[in-house]
Amino acid sequence: MQTTSSGSAKASGKAVYFFSAGDTDGNAQMKNMLGGKGANLAEMTSLGIPVPPGFTISTEMCQAFFESGEALPKSLVLSIEEALAKVEAKIGKKFGDKKNPLLVSVRSGARASMPGMMDTILNLGLNDETVEGLALASGNPRFAWDSYRRFIQMYSDVVMGMNSSFLEVAMEDMKDEKGYKFDTDLTADDLKKLVANFKKQVADSTGQKFPTDPKEQLWGSITAVFKSWNTARAIAYRQMHSIPASWGTAVNIQAMVFGNMGDDSATGVAFTRNPSNGLKEFYGEYLVNAQGEDVVAGIRTPVPVLASEAKLAGIVGESLEERMPAVFKELVATYQKLEKHYRDMQDMEFTVERGKLWMLQTRTGKRTAKAALKIACDMIDEKLISEEEALLRLDPKSLDQLLHPTLDPKAKKTVLTKALPASPGGATGKLVFSSEEAVDMKERGEKVILARIETSPEDILGMAAAQGILTSRGGMTSHAAVVARGMGKCCVAGAGEIGIDYNLQTLRVNGYVLKKGDIVTLDGSSGEVFLGEVKMVEPELSGEFDRIMKLADAKRTMGVRANADTPKDATTARSYGAEGIGLCRTEHMFFGADRITAVREMIVAETKSEREVALEKLLPMQRSDFLELFKTMKGYPVTIRLLDPPLHEFVPHSDEEIRDLAKTLEMDFDKLRNRVRALHEFNPMLGHRGCRLAITYPEIYQMQTRAIAEAAAELVKSGMSLIPEVMIPLIGTAKELEILRELSEKEIKTVQRETGVKFDYLIGTMIELPRAALTADEIAVTADFFSFGTNDLTQTALGLSRDDSGRFLSTYVNEGIYKVDPFVSIDQVGVGKLVTMAVKLGRDVKKDLKVGVCGEHGGDPDSISFFQSAGLDYVSCSPYRVPIARLAAAQSAIISKSGGKAGSGMH
């Protein structure tokens, strides 16, 4: 054992916190020190709930451990030995005792939940002598040797770094030899031989004898748990969830209780409310004669705790309610106590050892977005929590899963199988059988369904890349199900009729044989799997959704608009509560089949007059575009961005296409090809685009402004109240805006004179270049509003092309250079500084300058909380993100009002 006397210099709390009925050091508030699991074990114990006694090594010891070069500080070792003695006293067993040995579990427990990310060791304290004591004390030698067998497997894997499949093979060999079908067929004697075999294999494979000293086992396990904080997968998970490495993990050492001591024993997982739909009903799954790992790993498919639930699944007499009514009653009383105490839905682990209920863990339960809304509303009504609390508890990003299309019930479908509806929503994609494949194909722009026998933490990236996840084993609380719900991804789990062959890369189901690349569709709400693609329909939102949205609207102070280019987008945006259009990209209108030719004619024009002829053709089309958009938005503000992309984006590039275009335009092929080539740019992002187009070809913006003005005039004449907002992109200097404002204003006034209709209008600019932010005071003089184009501002401030950064961005996130992808969540330190600076400079000149954001960050909750603190008036995002933005804006406003710092997830 490696120990050190230094390393705990920075520790401010105790090294070890004890918990046992009537003698508990910690509480639920001490998550930072005890981790989530440790804090809740302490809290539960204090509440008088039956929890096996134990103690928690504080998270500060994890830092001390790493600072000491991965050694256990000496003082810690002493504290642990002291606490262990107390556990022995409480439970009346002794660690390493040959007659009635104390066994313990060693579990990780960080401040934030990191499901399945770190290591656990059970049954610790067994050796060739204590196993006999356990057999004696339990009167069940088979149980004792099976526990020992499990311990060796777990310990050799986690602590000794051995490939555990060797031991699995040895066990399978024995089963074959004996003609057994199930693990449970193995007798105590078989297991005894297996243990001997296991120990030999461990020695052969690792070169080390399996440790027989329980203390040595303990130090090894604690060391392994600390180390598991820094495994690649834990680091990846932390980065995905913005958890700082400095937090560290606590280690919980707790007396073992056994759910596998026979048919009067069991283990299970339960939720105080239904995590899938939020209904206020107790919900759980359990397995008789099993250890907790058997439930979570999804190796055996568990049975509902409630008789009613079991019955729905066609299972009779097997529920906990039916098999162990007394235990069930105590469990119900416990869950009610816990939920009332924690004021939130709880996810609990329990074990029944020979008829006695033990609670092993409670924590806030993960839930689907639908359930979260239902629970929030119910808890407000139950007066359990305030409206603000209810809003703050919801994860805005999770609303996404409610807004995505589901399968059209009227569509024709070929059902392949039906399994557990593990995470709602619909998904279609090509079948893949490995996470690597899923990631690869996603990168190639393909939509995939990841099909696995079961999933494990190694599959996290593959699951994130997939549209949906399908497993052939495991329940509603299996890894696949829990993770998919967290990601808001559709998942169908435990599809036992399916046979997946990783080698052949095939999926067999009810006579069908599907290969990699074949398309399937999942319905995560019904559990069905369909052949091919199935039509999807827009989601219908629940009453709770509306209620929460209205609550959010009442609390938020920032406006929420949508980025929408078409009346269809605008309709969607309105239906999700957008209060205007913050960005209408006019160029998207240019690609219509009826107008692209005129657009190209405009682009290849060699003289101003040729260009004007083409623009003349576009004018009525653009006018009707804007007319429809204004009509749809019924007087809500509409910000129209004038032409932005470089012109070469509109022309074809292959000789063949150019030849066709030359024919259409009656132009010489070579001349046209030269013109197209002349448009080529080395760095189009930094090239001839945005307002630069209008500085060289003013007639383009003239036409667009005229179209806007004519549309506005027509509607104002017919009685609509309307203030069009003209937005000039890519402004870098005040002078550009001066020139183009004058140009636009002149055109609008001309239209007003021609039509005799007066209307107000705003002319503003995007702030999307660092120079614009740096000189926002100069620009504000001529601008009625600013709208931050944070996509381009990120590209230029970071010198990072969104199109090209793919090949190194993941390395950047993995290495912790970027905490998150800066195109997903705004880089507050760098780009954010430009935003804050520009708001201040702009408002110094123009106190009431309207300032918004229309980059994709406008729909990202962390970014929204930043925008709140930066003083923005509104955010604009894609229509589907509008509800997310409404909730995130409300949360930001609540936090900001309470004096808290916005931007919870950012560091």
Add this chain to the structure above:
Amino acid sequence: MQTTSSGSAKASGKAVYFFSAGDTDGNAQMKNMLGGKGANLAEMTSLGIPVPPGFTISTEMCQAFFESGEALPKSLVLSIEEALAKVEAKIGKKFGDKKNPLLVSVRSGARASMPGMMDTILNLGLNDETVEGLALASGNPRFAWDSYRRFIQMYSDVVMGMNSSFLEVAMEDMKDEKGYKFDTDLTADDLKKLVANFKKQVADSTGQKFPTDPKEQLWGSITAVFKSWNTARAIAYRQMHSIPASWGTAVNIQAMVFGNMGDDSATGVAFTRNPSNGLKEFYGEYLVNAQGEDVVAGIRTPVPVLASEAKLAGIVGESLEERMPAVFKELVATYQKLEKHYRDMQDMEFTVERGKLWMLQTRTGKRTAKAALKIACDMIDEKLISEEEALLRLDPKSLDQLLHPTLDPKAKKTVLTKALPASPGGATGKLVFSSEEAVDMKERGEKVILARIETSPEDILGMAAAQGILTSRGGMTSHAAVVARGMGKCCVAGAGEIGIDYNLQTLRVNGYVLKKGDIVTLDGSSGEVFLGEVKMVEPELSGEFDRIMKLADAKRTMGVRANADTPKDATTARSYGAEGIGLCRTEHMFFGADRITAVREMIVAETKSEREVALEKLLPMQRSDFLELFKTMKGYPVTIRLLDPPLHEFVPHSDEEIRDLAKTLEMDFDKLRNRVRALHEFNPMLGHRGCRLAITYPEIYQMQTRAIAEAAAELVKSGMSLIPEVMIPLIGTAKELEILRELSEKEIKTVQRETGVKFDYLIGTMIELPRAALTADEIAVTADFFSFGTNDLTQTALGLSRDDSGRFLSTYVNEGIYKVDPFVSIDQVGVGKLVTMAVKLGRDVKKDLKVGVCGEHGGDPDSISFFQSAGLDYVSCSPYRVPIARLAAAQSAIISKSGGKAGSGMH
């Protein structure tokens, strides 16, 4: 006449300033109000120098004129009439008098010299009646009618906007008809007829009668001069020279004196010192019986003022000294008075009217760089000016002309002709015959020689685009010569043996017929023109150059380094006084024929180990690169930038080349092509380059750092004192630098351990992304130095690709959006703000942080003065710009010390 009573609200001075012996309102200090010419006319008059009486309309009236919608304010008209009456009284003639009429000149005169940019009208006041009076008073009817003819030509062109070639044709027709060869053959009667013809043509062409009322002529001329402030060419000139539009021009109205009253009259231009070599000798050219325009326009080739100079040119008895010794004596006395008074070399215009000398203008004379240095040194020695004054008067940019190669005297040459050495230096290029062509070919990367019969202000852009200028007409003070010297461009003028045919696009000379595109070489120092390309040699610098450079070094506070990639560059840099290398671009070393294959092997490697094999081959080559560089720099600091450009810049892109490479590398063609294609980027400027390469492929920087360390170790071992500086490019976050600093430091320490040699080293970063500047405090923690890469910082801050902005940058400069090309002179408001911010943030964290600049702005005087005020420690620029930077840095330090604001040319 359009007048207005408003518009002079903002005027703070008088509208009109009178000047005449003993009665002068202005002085030389009043340039802002009177313009350069007006202020000097007033000053000269006050000095007792013979100046024809007159008055100056102040520059404020120019603003008033434009603010009143191009009308003359009424109060101004009254002031002018008053001043005119005073002139009449002084000179004893009356404006419009039929017997002895007062004629006046109307000339522009802005605060800064804008040679030939604006309009002038002479002989104003002539009509059919006053011309007879002039004939009578002068006793020379031919002169009177010729003056009238000239007046009509000038007025109809300048004021009435008529195409003056109609009148020229009429005159040529008459000469043909009469069988005359020269204009001077025309008799008084001929000219009388011509005047009648002219007036008819003016009426026909413009639809307006030529004005006969002298007052109407006067208002028209003043209006035209004001308007000429805003002609396209004047605006272009202002923008090229950073002259604000708000300055406006003054108008000088002055009694006419005539150099064309016969052989006792003359007109000329003189310099108090030789403007070409700076020798302290009087220097001038004049023409007998001519008006000033004849000299400047270069239509007749003038004769030296000094007998000795004339003799050298093979002219005897024709100099002013010989023909008019008394006038010459007075002129000498006058020039000495003027130079002593103004304490600088003067450029004077004079006219002799019937034996009486009149000074029409004096101003600081333009001079070649060589002359400027000589004059500066002489004037220090003469105790006329202080060292600081001498340094401040020199234009750093002009040093450029001293540093460029000249023709190799030993090279074989075919002389085509010899003419005037109008502007020194050598130039080789393809012949073009129009300015448009020169600009076009320059844009296509061609070097051109612009050949013109004579040049005019319209040729400015063409001259700027050309390597050198060749004219077949005009003297040393012709437009071509003056402008070329100002630009520091080689020019051979007045090559009378040459026949240029614009239509045939040919140049005939001594039996040769050259076509457009043929190559010629000019020697601007000898006046020779050679066929084809002639070998050039490095310039030898004069003693004055060294003296001034040493003076500059003594005064400046910023260091000056050079950007140099090879020992050859480094040698040049050292010879120009560079105190180190501020930027060695290692990638330039990668293109050597002996290493490009290994570089490509490294790039297309698919695994780290393959890459390492290729890098292993590059290591010894890079080591010897650095060894040579360090040796050349003899212990001066050398900053080595690790690999920066995207990898695709090193690989071939055509199928054929890829096939060759595949063969060389023994790789599959398709595989290689795919790898090359995979390297393609949409915006390589913002792509996978700089330190990003090393984040993904650390082994590249490892190899480079090792090469640096091994080279340093070898030299340190041999006794050299050396501190290598490793520079990491494209840092955007502190974390990148932390990772790469650790990587580099580890490698250096390994080499130190291996070699047993210890040496100091610096590891720093370029600041070339806005985010780096914004977070410079975080980055400074890990950086030993900052070096601003202002090229890329400009590209990202402005969102402007240097490669792509060509198509709109000129529009941007013309429209005044950018005052100057931001890649030539740093954008102080935007990019400069980032620089200032980064310096402050960096030094807040690390008080003594060394900060330099290595972008091309490091050699631009205006940028250098900005860098001085931003507190930079050094600038680094191309070797040829080192002297410019030394002088500019000295000027900045002097200005900064005196509390003045640096950045004279920027607004």
